[in-house]
Amino acid sequence: MKVLITGAAGQIGGAIAREFEPCHRVIGLGQRELDITDHASVTRVVQSERPDVVINCAAYNDVEAAEDEALTALQVNAFAVGSLARAAREAGAALVHFSTDFVFDGETTRPYVETDPPNPRSVYAASKLLGDWFAAELPRAYVLRVESLFGPCGAKGGRKSSVDRIIAAIQAGAEARVFVDRVVSPSYAVDVAATTRALVERGVEGGLYHCVNSGFCTWLDLGLEIVRLLGAPCTLVPVRTADVPLRASRPRFSALSNAKLARVGLAMPSWQDALARCLAARVG
Ligand SMILES: NC(=O)c1ccc[n+]([C@@H]2O[C@H](COP(=O)([O-])OP(=O)(O)OC[C@H]3O[C@@H](n4cnc5c(N)ncnc54)[C@H](OP(=O)(O)O)[C@@H]3O)[C@@H](O)[C@H]2O)c1
Numbered sequence: 001m002k003v004l005i006t007g008a009a010g011q012i013g014g015a016i017a018r019e020f021e022p023c024h025r026v027i028g029l030g031q032r033e034l035d036i037t038d039h040a041s042v043t044r045v046v047q048s049e050r051p052d053v054v055i056n057c058a059a060y061n062d063v064e065a066a067e068d069e070a071l072t073a074l075q076v077n078a079f080a081v082g083s084l085a086r087a088a089r090e091a092g093a094a095l096v097h098f099s100t101d102f103v104f105d106g107e108t109t110r111p112y113v114e115t116d117p118p119n120p121r122s123v124y125a126a127s128k129l130l131g132d133w134f135a136a137e138l139p140r141a142y143v144l145r146v147e148s149l150f151g152p153c154g155a156k157g158g159r160k161s162s163v164d165r166i167i168a169a170i171q172a173g174a175e176a177r178v179f180v181d182r183v184v185s186p187s188y189a190v191d192v193a194a195t196t197r198a199l200v201e202r203g204v205e206g207g208l209y210h211c212v213n214s215g216f217c218t219w220l221d222l223g224l225e226i227v228r229l230l231g232a233p234c235t236l237v238p239v240r241t242a243d244v245p246l247r248a249s250r251p252r253f254s255a256l257s258n259a260k261l262a263r264v265g266l267a268m269p270s271w272q273d274a275l276a277r278c279l280a281a282r283v284g
Contacts, residue, residue: 001200004051004093005029006036006084007058011149011161011189012098016055018152019193027051031058036080046087053200054088055096056081056135059128063102063248066124073123078130085138094140094206096196101147101184101212103129106251111185111216113257114145114208122248136208142199144211145256146187148222151278166223167279170232179219180238183253185212186222188274190281195266204264213271216255225272229279 001024007013008028017028027049034045036058046054060066060076081097088095102125103118120126135141150163160168163186169176192211199209217225223236241252258268 001025001053002049002051003027003053003055003200004046004049005055005057006034007031007056010057010059012146012192013057015152015189015193016057016196019190019197036084037075039080039083042080042083043087043090046084046091046093050091051093053094053096054084055196056084057098059098060124063122063124063250064246066127067122067247070123070127073127074130077124077127078134081131082134082137085135085141088141089138094142094200095135095138096142096144096200097131097135099132099143099145099208100125100128101145101254101256102251103132103145104251104254106253108253111255111257112210114210114260121251124248132208138206140206142196142204142206143208144192144196145208146192146211147254147256148184148186149189149192150186150275151188152190152281162219163222166219167226167230167282170223170226170230170235173233173235175235175237176223177237177239177244178223179241179244181218181240181252182250183216183218183255184222185210185214185216185255185258186271186274187212188269188271188278190277191268191274195261195268198266199264202265204266209261210256210258211261212256212258212268213274214258214268215270215272217271222271222275225275226279229276
């Protein structure tokens with residue numbers, strides 16, 4: 001299978017490339033090789049490469065800055081996905097696109113399922129939801145919602161995810177501020193990549209899937225599990241959402257149910273299991 005990855009230098013992009021490379025022909029393009037907002041380049045590259053699947057790992061992910069840069073967020077997270085979906089359709093390729101828990105408002109007490117109505121509360125969230133809709137116009141599109149990504153080795157170019165920052169702080173014996181009132185279903189990039197590959201290879205029916213590790217936790221629970229696994233002194237500082245002024249609204253309860261994936265034979269490991277493997281890979 002020929003696999004074209006956009007945003008290949010990002011956290012998921014790197015994990016996806018490593019997952020597919022052993023058995024497939026991978027063309028991994030970073031932003032410098034292919035700016036997905038350049039419609040003509042997207043069309044030209046997809047037409048000339050004629051991949052079997054396009055995996056879009058590119059995104060504008062700065063949730064706070066998006067409040068001021070709505071147009072850029074929309075261009076990368078929404079309209080560019082429309083270009084990729086059109087190009088994939090014309091080349092007869094499938095499309096994989098990644099979405100977010102932020103499309104929900106978080107005003108619930110049970111994990112969201114794929115049929116729950118979204119209600120984005122920030123510019124970033126609205127731009128991502130539009131991207132989901134553009135991708136879904138393609139029958140062979142997998143829209144995979146992930147959240148609170150971590151791993152595989154803390155390598156994310158120069159940037160680090162929130163989970164990676166907490167791990168690094170605990171390892172350094174430094175304070176790590178963690179929310180006690182935000183609930184998430186963390187996603188290990190390695191597991192997301194393996195599931196993506198299985199979906200594509202098995203030709204599972206396209207559609208929207210919540211692709212997160214099983215279970216959910218507060219950020220404090222997550223921090224405590226890292227402390228336990230590392231056997232490190234606890235340097236966690238519990239904070240409440242109201243104590244941290246943020247411009248963009250975040251969902252308070254954004255656990256996602258991955259039962260739909262389990263129904264197609266792709267049960268995801270628990271977040272605790274994923275965290276243990278991630279930490280073992282770092283020290284090993
Ligand atoms: N990280 C999370 O916790 C999280 C949570 C929910 C959903 N997601 C979704 O998961 C997906 C992957 O996220 P990630 O954490 O792997 O993101 P990431 O590490 O920030 O990587 C995104 C990549 O996209 C590239 N990019 C930005 N604008 C581009 C453009 N116009 N053309 C081509 N490439 C461009 C970036 O390049 P530069 O580095 O050069 O800017 C970066 O390499 C995204 O769809 C994201 O919205 C992530």
